[in-house]
Amino acid sequence: MAEHNELDLIIKNGTVVLRDEVRMLDIGMKAGKIVQLGEELNADRAASVLDASGLTVMAGMIDVHVHLNEPGLGDWEGFVTGSAALAAGGCTTYIDMPLNGIPPTVTVSAMEQKLAAAKDRSYVDYAIWGGLVPGKLHELIPLHEAGVVGFKAFMSSPGDPSEDAFREVDDYTLLEGMKIIAGLNKVLALHAESEPIVAKLGNAMRALGKLTPSDYVASRPIIAELEAINRALFYAEQTGCALHFVHISSEAGVQAITEARERGMNVTVETCPHYLMLTEVDLDRKGAAAKCSPPLRDADEREKLWKVIAEGAVDMISSDHSPCPVAMKEADNFFDAWGGIAGAQSSVELIIGEGHVKRGLPLTLLSELLASGPARRFGLQAAKGEIRIGADADFVLIDLNKSYVLEEQHLYQKHKHSPYIGEELHCKIKATYLRGERVYEETAGLSESKQGQWVK
Template sequence: MTGPAALVVRARRVVLPDGERAATVHTADGRITAVTGFDDAPTAAVTLGDDEVLLPGLVDSHVHVNEPGRTEWEGFASATRAAAAGGVTTVVDMPLNSVPPTTTVEALHVKRQCAEGQVSVDVAFWGGAVPGNVDQLRPLHEAGVVGFKCFLLDSGVPEFPPLDDDGLCAALTELAGLDALLIVHAEDADVIAAAPGPAGASYPAFLASRPPEAEETAIGRLLAAARDTGGRAHVVHLADAGALPLLRRARAEGVRVTVETCPHYLTFAAEEVPDADTSFKCCPPIREAGHREALWAALADGDVDLVVSDHSPCTPELKRLDVGDFGLAWGGIASLQVALPAVWTGARARGLELAQVATWMSTAPSRLAGLPQKGAIAVGRDADLVAFAPDGRWRVERLLHRNPVTPYAGRELTGVVRRTWLRGIEVDGSPRGRLLSRGST
């Protein structure tokens, strides 16, 4: 399970914590042992092409693997092969859509047993916070989950119900005592109930069914609870740029809150979504171009902390492409394999740097999930490395996800993952990944 004795990789462009430069990365036993000058390399060193950049392996802290229980949607083997093909060397599995959900230590053990021997990259796990399981949060924390996920409205699956305001405060209070993190799907059920119901092929009608106010109201509730309890909170998959001022003010006041967005909110815009193309359905929804551009600006300014996929696939039948009904279709975007090139395509078009993308997609998610051995090309970290050709162009066709439905199908992206190393071994689809616990070193 360790790397080769002396893998050495050098490149004219290496993204390091202090910037990008030519360098040689030395590794032994799966860890980075030194970062030296480009010419300080043995004869056997792997030398990247002049069109390639060496990146730290990505950490995707928002992945729905769905195994066990809904393995026909995805699964540990297929998800982790797709991750490696996309330069992701660590995924953190969400606690819902599997059966049982990860809301007890026993369920965590079941999930770990399912993953054992299947994973091509490293995998860590979120626990779940649901009504009635406050007494399970400490045991799950002690068992190594990286934090806890909750919903503030119907999750879409009956075995993972949402928290009301009392439940939210109870969970945050318990987790504050552990200095543990609560990550939150923040949409407000009452706002959505008052909006027109989603039905039919019209994307504007679906968008109207989940208005921006649903995110802003729920985020306001979360910020109040975090302020009152002192708990650590994280807003997942922000789509509504109108919530950014709320988050800025709360952080200025000392509320411990972070926020992520996703490649689909940075790539697509509601004005471009075809009617009846339910591959675009997700919750919260892809909003108008103004939201997209404001999210890019917030990333550049540091008001959004990270970008992760929210890979949430399902079977083609559940996407209801046959009838194109946004009200009937499962909401979720399959994107694990394309997240890096999708984000880089958008970043490059806006004059942003590859080093910034590495921060959003590797360093920041590893910090969020409490995985200090990941997230950077630095001495002592795991030798998780990616050879990335930032000028390469390709069209999204065959993907390694279990199910092929994705709004990226047929789209041309810039940036090609050419090689991925996990702890010093090039990933070839073999199940060499490890199951990680919070704080693993």
């Protein structure tokens, strides 16, 4: 006879998003893992039961593109506040970028400082990116051995001129770095914009006194994205390096990457909620809270991105949560305002609300983009990214029938600027669970303890 409380928790009566189907199922958990999936699991066998009637249960988001600015810049955003926003947004694992912390994660010693800053201070699980920068090629193998998930490089200036900050790659560093990274069987993530094009156009705009949001957009055209993508693909073809293109803003960019994949290249592509929700018109309305690079595009480009998503050409959607103090968003001209969108808390609600509730895209496709695609690409698929027996019990519970207007007081991030404040979101996260433990609930807020662990 089964022992009483052989399960720690059963989530009952939820509409569960699996890899290939959506169906009413109960989920049984033990020791942080999913151990049973079935209809009408016996509630008497569990220590705790959660009734998810009327709610959709999805795998927690894996956000592979997050900037939490410790060590060194915790006054921008630290692990506590950043992971709080992610937990409230239905994200259960994130991968922290090697900038803008000081020092950036381009040495093992910097990585150790970052891990020390994160330890016991994150609400959800995390992995760490290493950086590829000039003068540090010899650090790639030690960083690999220390457990970074992959490497990140900028093909345009990251925007911080200070001596200690992360630097963009030159062509030599990019090519030689790819050779080393290919030998390590790791992925190189790239910010793909051509620095010669965007620097020249930006300087020309400043010289002419053309300093508005639309001038900024004009200074970073789609061709700058395409040139960098194609140059990186050419180098990767010579070296065999696996690539991941971050925050692609154009259909043409996605198509170039898709064609490379069809030729047999090991390459993936992400886009971000801001390119799917906002346009350059919003930049005038919302100001620097919506400034990013590549910049927001026009409404036609936004629709083309949704089209390639529906066709399955995009591998994942990530927030590119890039926070800064509010004062850095205030400048005399738009070029001088800090670029970066603080959107970690809103990704799931934006993509499920717009993609499924409004546009009717399948929840299985959106879960692939938010969870299982990232898990597979970055080696987390053994435990993360999917609701299946043996996986970590990482979930987000969503009410697809509840919409609300995002207000500043809803945000858990350190600095309360977001381009989505004042926007209607077309679904509502009710709770987030990490390895079977509730880390966020709509009414109760965040859990008292921080359960997040480093995922090597």
